[in-house]
Amino acid sequence: MRSGWQVGRIFGIPLLLDQSWFWILALISFQYGTIWQREGWGGLLPWFAGFAMALLLFGSVLLHELGHSLIARSQGINVTSIRLFLFGGIASIEQESKTPGQAFQVAIAGPAVSFSIFLVLSLLRLALPLPEPAEAVIGNLAGINFVLALFNMIPGLPLDGGQVLKAAVWKATGSRAQGVRWAARAGQTLAWTAVIVGIFSFFSTMQLSYLWLALLGWFGVQNASTYSRVTDLQEALAQLTAAQAMTREFRVVEAEMTLREFADKYLLNEMKPTVYYAAADGRYRGLVAPERMQTIERSSWDSAAVQELVDPLSEIPAVAENTSLIQVIDRLETETLRRITVLSPAGAVAGVIDRGDIVRALAEKLKIALPEDVINRIKEEGAFPPGLQLQEIAKSAGGDR
Template sequence: MQKHLRIGSLFGIPLFLDPLWFVIFVLSTLNFGFAYQEWGAVMAWSGAIAMSLLLFASVLLHELGHSLAAKSQGIQVNSITLFLFGGIAAIEEESKTPGKAFQVAIAGPLVSIGLFLLLIAAANILPSNTPSSIVIGDLARINLVLALFNLIPGLPLDGGQVLKAALWKATGNRFQAVRGAARAGQILGYTAIALGLAVDYFTSDLGTGLWIALLGWFGIRNATNYSRIATLQETLLNTTAAETMTRDFRVVDAKQKLRTFADLYLLDNSTSQVYFAEADGRYQGMVLVDNLRQIERSDWEIKTVQSIVNILSEIPTVEEKSTLVEVINKLEKEQLIRVTVLSPAGAVAGVIDRGDIVQILGQKLKLRISDTEIRQVKQDGIYPSGLKLPLIAKSTKD
C-alpha cells in the first residue's frame, strides 16, 4: 500500500503528497521550462520550477477552501492530499442540508476565481513581458481554468457536488441526488475517453489524447465509487437491527448451580458461546464465562448462575428499530465483539456481530460473499478488507 508523504499542516489539517505527485510535478516543470526557453536556460528552468510549485499551491488553496467551509459547519477534515490529478480533501461527513453542501462544494472554485482576479491584477501592475509578469499571468489563467473545469456538473468534480446539492434540494433525497450526479460524472468520463481517442486519431497528439482519456477514466472510477457508497449508506440507514440479528445464543436457568451450568454447556464445544440467564420467565442478563473463571471451583456447587450474570442494563444493547449505522458505530466505538438487541418490552430479541452485518448486506446488495467468508468474519471480528464499513457508517447521516 502506497504511503503518502506528510509535508505539514494548515489550520490543523494535515497535508500530504501522493508519490505520483512527483510525476506530474516533473512533467509540469518540463512543460513550462521548454515554454520559457527564450529567457535563457537558468531563468527558464527557475521560472518553470517556481511555476510548478505555485500551481500546486493554487490547488492546495482550492482544497483548503472546501476544507474551511466544511470546518465552519463543524465537520472534521482529516487531511488534504495532492496527487496525480490535483488534490482531494478528506472531509469526514456530509453537510446536514443541501444549502450547506452547496457552500462546501462552491468554496473551492470561488477560491480559484479569487486567485485569478488577484493574480491578473498583479500581472497588469508589473512591467509587461517580464518573466515575473508572464509567470503570474500564466498562473492566473490556470486558476481560471481550474475553477471552470471543476464546475463541470458531474461527480467527482466540484460541479458534480453542486449538482448533487441542487438535486438534493429538488428531491429531498440525498442518496438519489448522489446517484444522479454520479451518472452525470460517468457520462462525462466516457465522453472524455472518446474525446481523448479522437484527439489521438485525428491529431496524432498522443500525450494530450492520453491525458484526456486518463482524466475520463479517473472520473468514471470515482463517480462509480460515489454511487456505490451512496447505495451502501442508504442500505445501512434502511436496515434495522431486527432484520440483522440472529438468535445464536443459549438461554440458561439463572437458578442452576455453576457446576451444572459448566457440565451442561461449557464442556460441549458445539454449543453457542453466548449465554443469557432467565428466571421466572424474565431475562436476567448475559452470562459471562470469564466471570465463572474468577470463582473458586469449590464454590461452583454452592453459587448459582445468577452470581456471574451481567444484568441487561450493564451490557451494550441496541433496540430492534436501531439502524445498521447505529449498530456499526456502537461496535466500533466501544470495541465490541457483538451487541445485544432488545425488544420493545426489554427482552433479549437477538444478537448481532460483524458477520451478521456482512451477511445481511450481502443479501440486500447481492454481494458475492460466501458462507465461509462470513464464518471467518464472525471468528476474527474483522470486516472484509474491501468493505470499509466503520468509515462509511461514521460518515453516514440520516
C-alpha cells in the same frame, strides 16, 4: 482511511502527500523548465522557475481544497485530511451537509477560491512591473487557476460542478440520493466521453496529452461509480433496523447452574465461540462472561453459580429493535465492540448483532449473493473487510433521513 505522508497541518487539518504527488511534481517542473529553456532562459533559471511553478500550482490546489474544508467546518462537519496526489487534491469531509443549500456552499467554495486566485494574480500582473520569470510564472499560474475553476464546474461527479448539480436536484426533489444518482450518471457519461476521445485522439495524433485526458476520464468513471455504490449502501443502511439484521445465535443458561455444569454442558462442547445469557424465574438476568471463570478457583466451580459471571442487561452495550443500523455500526466501531445485544420493548434479549450479521443484512437488502464463508470470516475476525468502510459511509449518510 488516510493514505499518504502527513507533512503538517493547515488550520488544524492534516495535510497528506500521496506517493504519486512527487511524480507529478517532477513532471510539471520538467515540463515548464523545458519550455522556458527553449525560450532562451539561461543557466538554472528555467529549472528553478519550473519547480516554483509546480509548487505554486499545488499551492493553488491546496487553497482550493481549503475552500471546501473551511466551509464544511463552519457547518460543524469534521474534515479529516487534505491529500495532494496525481490528479490534484481532495478534502476528506466526514459527512454530508444537512441541507442542499449547505451542500451547494461547500461545493462552490473550491471553484470560488480558484477564480479569486486568478483575479488576484491577473491584477498583480497589471499593477506591477515584473521581471520576465515572475511574469511567466504568475501568468501561467493565473491561467491554470482560471481553467481549474471552469473545469471543476463541469456538472458531473466527482467534480465540484457535479456536487452543485447534486445539490440542485436534492433541492428540487427533496432526496439527496436522487441528487447523487443524477450527478453520478452525468459524471460517468462525461468521463466515458473523455476516455473515448482521449484514446482515439492519441492514436490519431500520437500526442501524449490525449492519453492524460483518457486517464483523467478513467479516474472520473471510477469515482462517479463509487458515489453511486456508496449512495446505495447509505440508503440500505438508513432503511435497515437492528431487528432486521440481528440473529438468535446465542444460548440461554440457568443463572443458578454451577460453573462445573456450565463448563461440562456448554463450554467443552461448543465448536465455536458462543454468546450466553443467564436467566432465572423466566427473566433474563444478563450477559455471561465465561472468561471470568479463569479468575475463580476450580475447586469452587461445584459451588459457584453462573450468576457470578453475569453482567446485568442494564450495564451491557445494547440497542432496541427499532434502532437504525447506522447507529448500531457507529456503536460497534466507536466503542470497539465485537457484538451488541438487541433488546425487545419488554426488555428481553431479542437477538445479537455482529459485523457479519450487518454485512449479511446489507447483502440481502441489495440483492447481492454473498457466500456464507465470507460472513463467517467477518464474524471470526470481528472486523469489516478493509475495503468496506461502513462507519465512514454511515457517518456521511444524510439528507433523506
